[in-house]
Amino acid sequence: MELTHAEDIKKHVRVYITVFVTLLALTIITVTISYFNLSVVPAIIAALIIASVKGSLVASYFMHLISEKKIIYAALSLTVVFFLVLIFVPLLAMSDRIH
Amino acid sequence: MEIPYTIKARPDTGLINAKLGIWLFLASEVMLFGALFSSYILLRVGAVEWPHHVLDVPLATVNTAVLITSSITMVMSWASLMMKDFKKYKIYMGATILLGFVFLTIKYFEYSHHIQIGEIPSKSTFFAIYFTMTGLHMLHVIGGMIVNSYFWGPGSKMWKTEPERFTNRIEVAGLYWHFVDLVWIFLFPVLYLL
Numbered sequence: 001m002e003l004t005h006a007e008d009i010k011k012h013v014r015v016y017i018t019v020f021v022t023l024l025a026l027t028i029i030t031v032t033i034s035y036f037n038l039s040v041v042p043a044i045i046a047a048l049i050i051a052s053v054k055g056s057l058v059a060s061y062f063m064h065l066i067s068e069k070k071i072i073y074a075a076l077s078l079t080v081v082f083f084l085v086l087i088f089v090p091l092l093a094m095s096d097r098i099h
Numbered sequence: 100m101e102i103p104y105t106i107k108a109r110p111d112t113g114l115i116n117a118k119l120g121i122w123l124f125l126a127s128e129v130m131l132f133g134a135l136f137s138s139y140i141l142l143r144v145g146a147v148e149w150p151h152h153v154l155d156v157p158l159a160t161v162n163t164a165v166l167i168t169s170s171i172t173m174v175m176s177w178a179s180l181m182m183k184d185f186k187k188y189k190i191y192m193g194a195t196i197l198l199g200f201v202f203l204t205i206k207y208f209e210y211s212h213h214i215q216i217g218e219i220p221s222k223s224t225f226f227a228i229y230f231t232m233t234g235l236h237m238l239h240v241i242g243g244m245i246v247n248s249y250f251w252g253p254g255s256k257m258w259k260t261e262p263e264r265f266t267n268r269i270e271v272a273g274l275y276w277h278f279v280d281l282v283w284i285f286l287f288p289v290l291y292l293l
Contacts, residue, residue, distance in 0.1 A: 034292035
């Protein structure tokens with residue numbers, strides 16, 4: 001992220017504070033939901049959606065991914081593909097064993 | 100020999116080398132933790148039963164808040180340098196290190212409690228994956244604290260001679276620290292809440 005003017009930074013500081021408050025609020029929400037005794041699937045979906053939103057906020061604003069260079073997006077896109085393979089391939093192997 | 104592209108961006112990437120370097124390192128870290136999350140899914144899917152709310156949720160909620168707070172103090176330390184305010188940088192970076200200590204202290208109490216009542220990795224698959232994932236994360240917190248402490252103390256001398264380079268160093272250290280926070284954001288619901 002290329003920032004030069006102090007005024008620009010001050011604007012970003014306000015965004016950081018908003019993100020911080022949102023992260024704390026989402027933490028409270030996810031903990032509260034966990035006490036609702038939801039069945040496994042809705043509980044997992046709710047928790048993972050909230051965690052993904054929180055993670056996206058940290059990556060986008062604290063890590064400045066919202067305004068980064070193309071080469072970083074390219075490297076991270078490749079990472080996402082391999083991450084998904086890592087997560088889903090063992091599950092495919094497992095379903096294969098069950099059938 | 101002078102290290103190239105520490106202040107000016109490299110023309111072909113548009114980035115300073117350290118920034119591209121840390122992002123590539125973080126990509127490898129995603130795969131490291133990804134492998135553990137994948138193992139967690141396999142273990143959980145294959146388990147007959149899985150414990151629910153056996154860990155201390157209130158304590159872990161406090162720890163989550165502590166890490167999130169440390170993330171904002173970290174980004175504020177970088178913002179302070181961008182605004183040429185070195186005193187504020189010292190305060191925010193000091194707070195980040197302190198919050199890292201708070202996180203570790205809480206984790207110490209959690210671990211001691213589990214060990215005291217025999218909840219050790221060999222007790223169950225759940226505790227094995229719990230100690231592995233949180234232990235690896237804790238090592239990352241310690242690593243980040245060592246780097247941050249260096250930049251708070253002796254490493255901060257660079258501000259006087261090469262302020263732009265020092266600011267870039269803090270941005271790179273911040274990217275690592277936020278990643279550590281990001282991993283915890285997923286560890287917390289997966290291990291404590293589900």
